[in-house]
Amino acid sequence: MTETVVTRFAPSPTGFLHIGGARTALFNWLYARGRGGKMLLRIEDTDRERSTKEAIDAILDGLTWLGLDWDGEAVYQFARVERHRAVVEEMLTAGTAYRCYCTPEELEAMREEARREGKKRLYDGRWRDRDPADAPAGIKPAIRLKAPLTGETTVDDQVQGRVTWQNENLDDFVLLRSDGTPTYMLAVVVDDHDMGVTHVIRGDDHLNNGARQTQIYQALGWNVPVFAHIPLIHGPDGSKLSKRHGALGVDAYRAMGYLPQAMRNYLVRLGWSHGDQEIFSTEEMTDAFDLPQIGRSPARFDFAKLESLNGHYMREAADIDLVGEIKRVLPHLAAGAALAAKLTPDMEAKLVAAMPSLKERAKTLVELLEGAKFLYADRPLPLDDKAAALLTVEARKLIRDLVPALAALADWTSTATEQAVRVFAEERGVKLGAIAQPLRAALTGRVTSPGIFEVLQLLGRDESLARLNDQAVQGAVPATA
RNA sequence: GCGCCCAUCGUCUAGCGGUCUAGGACGUCGCCCUUUCACGGCGAAAACAGGGGUUCGAGUCCCCUUGGGCGCACCA
Secondary structure: OOOOOEEEEOOOOOOOOEHHHHHHHHHHHHHHHOOOOEEEEEEOOOOOOOOOHHHHHHHHHHHHHHOOOOOOOOEEHHHHHHHHHHHHHHHHHHOOEEEEOOOHHHHHHHHHHHHHOOOOOOOOOOOOOOOHHHOOOOOOOEEEEOOOOOOEEEEEEOOOEEEEEEHHHOOOOEEEOOOOOEOHHHHHHHHHHHOOOOEEEEEHHHHHHHHHHHHHHHHHOOOOOEEEEEOOEEOOOOOEOOOOOOOOEHHHHHHOOOOHHHHHHHHHOOOEOOOOOOOOOHHHHHHHOOHHHEOOOOEEOOHHHHHHHHHHHHHHOOHHHHHHHHHHHHHHOOOHHHHHOOOOHHHHHHHHHHHHHHHHHOOOHHHHHHHHHHHHOOOOOOOOHHHHHHOOHHHHHHHHHHHHHHHOOOOOOHHHHHHHHHHHHHHHOOOHHHHHHHHHHHHHOOOOOOOHHHHHHHHOHHHHHHHHHHHHHHHHOOOOO
């Protein structure tokens, strides 16, 4: 019988869920889901100073938006301090840990000297074998691991391979602070063990911790979980991700108009590949994802590729779903209020009807909204500079002369208007473009839009003619200098 | 300073000793389609960091150099 896979995502709630954390969560989720296992969520809130409720909410919200669900209730690490202390107590009894009475000043001096002299260990283990009777009165001790002095500690990492440390390079780190609170190193091991975690998938900034934690597992006689340390994500310039780059909360990506499925697809291909495949449905992802195919070098974050993927998923989405998606993110978009105010059922139907051509002109939901603006803009339509430049006196005259022909149409369909405009262009001896562009400017206020006859149909007879007249009238009375 | 990790087109990557005159994707640049912008189609430029080995044969294995990254707290 094979062991059920249990992974976990364990963020510390000291900030938002950033892009690296999102990918770590995704990998854990994929690995568990692809194997009928579980992904647990543990909030590492032992740093009482920096942990906040807002951060916890942002993380849960981010995971939910990305569609990464976890099994059971989230575990709050701080609630487990008693258990952590009890484990340390056991270790003390077993002799695998000891009390250290060093003062912070003493430690600081020790570190400085160690660095200056190029020593491997920063802590010299001075209380390791000292008689407890020597303990100075009135000083509360910290508890340190009695780590092996010789030999080596190796981590068999699914991504990094077999990594070995000489034990002489690892010192006796603290398990329990003098104030009785557990350190991260101890808490992680105890919690992962108690929660039955079988696979620890996390950023490779923890690779060194993997060795230290292995020593704790060994001291406790517990099974070491499978480790997989994945490379970090860097900024476009190869340096650490900064806010300027993309170290934003996932909520920022939502506000930029990216779809969760596009984010997932982008993130999964950052450091992981499956042959030449670029596009993955969720099912394909969970089926194909595995640890050994994760690369070992850090990947750079590339907005252009994310956008491209997002454009793909928008084009692929059903029109009705896309409108639903728009409605969902509206509260998160800066430009959302303008549309929210006008989103009547009628307008919604118009949006759905316009989606086929709007979606292939946009890479994000924000751009999609921008492209749809002409649908819900008020008359008289504001013209952008290019559109205004296009509406010359001649162009306005053309529009004025065209209006009666359009107004006479029995059916207001794109085929009917196209027919009328083509006939008109031919009579005037002008190319279709010469009339189509001014129409576009008058109808949308811009020089780019979906096909102009489609725009006419979408807008409807009354609105179209009114917009055309708005511009044609002015053309009839040209302001001459 | 000490420890550990990494290194193929601008970017994400395929490649697991011969099938590599190195493949795909994004981006870039052409051309086609076309009422605009897109979408779509076709095509192009673009990489094995450098040096030593091992081998009949190296992008693929080993070493060194160089260049990146991560860690080194009574933070997580």
